[in-house]
Amino acid sequence: MNALRVRDLHARHGRREVLRGADLQVPPGSITALLGQNGSGKSTLMRAVLGLHPGARGVIEVLDLPPGAGGLLVRQRAALVPTGGTVMPGETARTHFAFGERVYGTWNRAMALATAGALHVPLDQPAGKLSTGQRMGLAVAYAFGSGCQLLLLDEPTNGLDPEHRERLAGLLAAHAAEGYAVLLSSHVLPEVEGLADRAAFLKEGRVVLEADLDELRAQHAVVQAILPDVLPAGTLRHLESVAGVERLDVQGRTLTLQVRGAREAVLAAIAAARPVDVQVRPRPLAEVYADLLGGAA
Numbered sequence: 001m002n003a004l005r006v007r008d009l010h011a012r013h014g015r016r017e018v019l020r021g022a023d024l025q026v027p028p029g030s031i032t033a034l035l036g037q038n039g040s041g042k043s044t045l046m047r048a049v050l051g052l053h054p055g056a057r058g059v060i061e062v063l064d065l066p067p068g069a070g071g072l073l074v075r076q077r078a079a080l081v082p083t084g085g086t087v088m089p090g091e092t093a094r095t096h097f098a099f100g101e102r103v104y105g106t107w108n109r110a111m112a113l114a115t116a117g118a119l120h121v122p123l124d125q126p127a128g129k130l131s132t133g134q135r136m137g138l139a140v141a142y143a144f145g146s147g148c149q150l151l152l153l154d155e156p157t158n159g160l161d162p163e164h165r166e167r168l169a170g171l172l173a174a175h176a177a178e179g180y181a182v183l184l185s186s187h188v189l190p191e192v193e194g195l196a197d198r199a200a201f202l203k204e205g206r207v208v209l210e211a212d213l214d215e216l217r218a219q220h221a222v223v224q225a226i227l228p229d230v231l232p233a234g235t236l237r238h239l240e241s242v243a244g245v246e247r248l249d250v251q252g253r254t255l256t257l258q259v260r261g262a263r264e265a266v267l268a269a270i271a272a273a274r275p276v277d278v279q280v281r282p283r284p285l286a287e288v289y290a291d292l293l294g295g296a297a
């Protein structure tokens with residue numbers, strides 16, 4: 001069973017169809033990154049899951065609830081932290097937590113307090129007087145405290161300084177290790193790479209690729225070889241034609257190839273040129289993102 005399964009989700013803002021049949025899943029214990037350019041519909045998708053986007057159509061399955069269970073039931077099982085970490089500006093963190101205790105049957109006060117402590121959220125200051133990062137920390141502490149098995153976090157590291165980003169990453173990893181499922185959006189791809197285990201790429205209203213990040217790293221590699229001599233044009237043409245080679249670049253005696261899928265044939269062809277050194281490394285997520293979605297993250 002998935003913690004979240006979305007099928008054929010459609011949603012519009014006015015006349016514009018933002019989601020056009022999006023499919024997505026988040027297994028329990030997974031931190032799945034929802035990636036896409038500005039305006040691609042990430043927030044819309046998250047809101048639609050919680051029944052907060054009027055007119056959204058599609059099949060949404062949350063945990064063991066029946067498909068289409070409805071927003072009220074879903075919001076008892078899934079918590080959303082919107083961009084900016086919306087909170088009640090006049091209320092302190094303590095009041096938020098007392099409120100959470102009444103709202104959620106699964107409320108975990110110790111978890112809310114521990115999360116707020118780890119993120120250095122002042123407990124007795126009105127939320128409206130907290131800094132952007134502290135307000136995000138409060139929203140995250142509230143979501144963790146809810147006890148919800150599915151967390152939807154819309155750019156949760158926004159406003160957090162490097163120390164608190166790292167702290168949040170640790171908290172999320174620990175949460176996922178206990179079986180909680182997280183769907184988070186972010187534009188900070190190096191951070192996503194260290195945090196998420198899966199990624200879903202949203203483009204033109206659809207998820208164009210959903211992949212395990214380890215598999216993605218295994219599939220998309222950069223092979224770099226230092227050769228004893230400049231390669232003859234014929235050998236280069238042969239290398240370019242080897243299955244899986246997507247791009248080839250030569251700078252003097254340094255050969256760089258972008259390879260997709262199995263690399264045996266490419267490595268065999270390079271070995272024939274008696275390289276001085278060969279290195280294979282996964283392509284950074286930002287490059288895969290740019291290939292799939294265009295531009296930079």
Ligand SMILES: Nc1ncnc2c1ncn2[C@@H]1O[C@H](COP(=O)(O)OP(=O)(O)OP(=O)(O)O)[C@@H](O)[C@H]1O
Nearest residue numbers: 013014018036037038039040041042043044045083
């Ligand atoms: N309240 C609204 N009224 C009208 N259009 C909206 C509204 N909210 C979002 N949109 C439009 O819907 C599209 C998707 O917006 P959404 O906020 O879901 O994108 P996003 O992927 O979360 O973007 P970002 O990465 O910038 O946060 C955008 O084109 C946006 O202009």
